[in-house]
Amino acid sequence: MGAAVLTVRCVECGADLPTGSGRGRPRRYCSRRCQARAYRRRREHGPATVPRHIPDLPAPTGGDPRDRLVGLAVELADAGGLDAVSMRALAQRAAMPAHAVYRHVRNRAELLGAMAERITATSTPRAAPLPREPRQQLERLAGDEWAMYRRHPWLLAVLATDRPPIGPAVLAMVDRVVAAFTSAGFDPAEAFRAYLVLSGYIQGMALLIRRDRADTTYPAWSSATRSRLERTGRTRTRPWLAAAGRTSPDTDLDTWFRFGLGGLLDGLLTDPARYGGGRAQTGEDH
Known part of the structure; x- marks a missing residue:
């Protein structure tokens, strides 16, 4: 029998990815794009930032396939931000092969437009x-x-x-x-x-x-920034800075x-x- 293939998730978008036979360094990202996003997040917010977790969502059933895919894409974006929405991730969540998704939505740009149309149509008018x-x-x-x-x-x-x-x-x-x-x-x-x-x-x-509601780094950044401004004397002649420190x-x-x-x-x-x-x-x- 061949070696067992384990399945793990991309630490950035949550997509499943095979680790292979266990030789060498295990993969952590499903693509270079996810790897680059994780690098930018660490560079901007520091290593303490927790990667966004995309919760498991049920695959849609029944109804028009395109409508179901658009609705699922909205759920993905609400859960993990726009970066979580890709044709690959959508196919996985819908339990469909990627080529089947492309039969209903030509590309990501069309998908994003359909998502915007869905939200705009259901949000207004009252x-x-x-x-x-x-x-x-x-x-x-x-x-x-x-x-x-x-x-x-x-x-x-x-x-x-x-x-x-x-x-x-x-x-x-x-x-x-x-x-x-x-x-x-x-x-x-x-x-x-x-x-x-x-x-x-x-x-x-x-x-x-706030784009990522799970991101807990803002209070720490705000406190550190306010302390630095006070320490360097930049708040003494700027009453608005002191007032801004009391808002959020x-x-x-x-x-x-x-x-x-x-x-x-x-x-x-x-x-x-x-x-x-x-x-x-x-x-x-x-």
């Missing part, structure tokens, strides 16, 4: 109708987008690019915000620009959302978001005509 006032509409819609990134932090990397996926649900999300700005007095071109400003603010704040994204991020959103909408909605295209300027209401 059952309750939008308020009548444009300001309140924009507050609601901004809160909906913010909540998406809160629930699915990986989604930011998919949507906040110069080539975002453009599916019906993503376009409908933009439609609602542009319509609210149009109701406030912007012409279509300026309404879209105002949307970009608002979405840019939301996505910028979303960069502060883990507890105050939603408050920060609402504070900035209020100021941004105050500025945008004070006088739409000053941006060069409002209906008050063009006379469309007369």
Whole structure:
């Protein structure tokens, strides 16, 4: 009989990998990509960082195969971040051969677009109708987008690019915000620009959302950084640094978001005509 082949998991993404006959140094990563990610994490956060653990997820059964694969990919991303989503990992979780996965999803880019479409379609709009006032509409819609990134932090990397996926649900999300700005007095071109400003603010704040909830290194980093700043005297002439030391994204991020959103909408909605295209300027209401 041949030598028994043991199966272990990649320490980075959790994928199964054979160790061979036991000769030589055992493998720890399923690919060079996972090895490079682990190296970057150690370099940025130090050797104490615990690799992300991807929990075992049940293989999907029943229903449309593509829909099931997209749903499972969302679960993978929610559990381990966007780096945990690969065609190989998806095939393994779905208990399917890789070539079967490619029959339903052509490549990873298409998969990520379908994941974004799934989240956007199921997250908005709310059952309750939008308020009548444009300001309140924009507050609601901004809160909906913010909540998406809160629930699915990986989604930011998919949507906040110069080539975002453009599916019906993503376009409908933009439609609602542009319509609210149009109701406030912007012409279509300026309404879209105002949307970009608002979405840019939301996505910028979303960069502060913790990507890996299992990562426990942030408190240690924050404490060490604050101590170093105090020790070097950099807080003496900067009251804001002392105040910042009493806050944390883990507890105050939603408050920060609402504070900035209020100021941004105050500025945008004070006088739409000053941006060069409002209906008050063009006379469309007369």
